[in-house]
Amino acid sequence: MQATQLHPLWRDYPALQPELKQVMRLMNDNINISDTAITDAILEMIHSGGKLLRPAYCLLFSQFKDTDRQRMIALAASLETLHTATLIHDDIIDDAKLRRHATSIQAQFGKDVAVYAGDYLFVVVFKILSHYSSSFKSIQLNSAKMEKILVGEVQQTDRHYRIDITMSQYQEQIQGKTAELFALSCFLGAYESGNSQLFAARAQKAGMGIGMAFQILDDILDYQETSHEIGKPILEDVAEGVYTSPLIFALQTSARRELLPLLRQQGNISQNDLERVQQLVIDAGGVTQAQALASKYTNDALKLLRKLPDVPARADLIRLTQQLLTRHN
Numbered sequence: 001m002q003a004t005q006l007h008p009l010w011r012d013y014p015a016l017q018p019e020l021k022q023v024m025r026l027m028n029d030n031i032n033i034s035d036t037a038i039t040d041a042i043l044e045m046i047h048s049g050g051k052l053l054r055p056a057y058c059l060l061f062s063q064f065k066d067t068d069r070q071r072m073i074a075l076a077a078s079l080e081t082l083h084t085a086t087l088i089h090d091d092i093i094d095d096a097k098l099r100r101h102a103t104s105i106q107a108q109f110g111k112d113v114a115v116y117a118g119d120y121l122f123v124v125v126f127k128i129l130s131h132y133s134s135s136f137k138s139i140q141l142n143s144a145k146m147e148k149i150l151v152g153e154v155q156q157t158d159r160h161y162r163i164d165i166t167m168s169q170y171q172e173q174i175q176g177k178t179a180e181l182f183a184l185s186c187f188l189g190a191y192e193s194g195n196s197q198l199f200a201a202r203a204q205k206a207g208m209g210i211g212m213a214f215q216i217l218d219d220i221l222d223y224q225e226t227s228h229e230i231g232k233p234i235l236e237d238v239a240e241g242v243y244t245s246p247l248i249f250a251l252q253t254s255a256r257r258e259l260l261p262l263l264r265q266q267g268n269i270s271q272n273d274l275e276r277v278q279q280l281v282i283d284a285g286g287v288t289q290a291q292a293l294a295s296k297y298t299n300d301a302l303k304l305l306r307k308l309p310d311v312p313a314r315a316d317l318i319r320l321t322q323q324l325l326t327r328h329n
Contacts, residue, residue: 007051023055026077030124048102054079054185061189061203063313074132078125079185085121148180160241179211209301216294219244235274250286298325
């Protein structure tokens with residue numbers, strides 16, 4: 001088994017560290033493909049620096065009630081396994097060579113094997129849930145969320161190079177792609193630990209806002225970094241026809257006239273032209289508007305979190321969510 005090392009983010013949350021380490025160990029124990037090279041590749045991906053945000057939110061929302069901690073750890077592990085499966089499939093769709101600065105599974109073994117690896121992790125999700133869920137509710141919800149996540153990916157693929165993409169379409173897309181899994185994580189932590197339906201519904205709503213803000217911030221980072229800082233060409237999403245909030249906002253300004261000829265090059269756009277797109281979007285206020293949208297989602301989530309019962313987990317939830325709003329990586 002690989003050493004269980006947590007992201008530096010969790011140094012500020014010592015009470016949460018032991019359970020997050022158990023999440024990773026449980027994932028290790030349930031991943032066992034006959035091909036050891038593929039098993040090792042999946043495990044390396046799991047241990048390659050992911051923040052474990054989804055299991056963390058699940059665990060924190062489960063701390064409002066005294067409950068079976070091993071069961072909550074298992075549910076948190078199922079969520080991170082689901083997230084890992086979606087990342088593998090993301091890399092296949094995007095033909096990504098790297099994932100968290102390491103060679104992606106599809107780049108190492110080919111798309112066929114990567115599809116198998118992602119599908120295998122979906123099986124692991126249900127294996128864990130079948131052993132630890134208190135009812136079929138969790139399994140039912142996971143199935144529904146998986147569907148929404150996949151629909152979000154399909155929507156993004158269908159909208160490649162769509163210069164007319166609206167902000168509403170973008171938000172619908174990232175809700176499925178990212179926010180639904182955050183919402184599920186918060187809901188399961190609240191619901192499976194024995195809280196009321198009302199409490200669980202509030203947790204889910206807060207998780208949705210956190211997830212929306214998280215993805216918008218990810219999209220903003222693409223426009224704030226240089227090729228040197230990230231070790232790869234900037235705006236790879238734009239080159240692949242994935243248009244996100246900063247660009248969509250910029251396209252609603254007078255910068256549209258200069259942006260359109262650049263974007264119409266589609267996959268043939270040069271690195272110099274991508275840098276020009278980056279500067280035009282910044283100058284047009286696209287990044288500033290996207291930051292305001294992320295702040296709105298985060299502040300709405302924080303309002304819900306501040307209404308939760310006054311237990312230590314509430315303070316951690318608020319602090320973690322505030323940290324995500326100001327993150328730079």
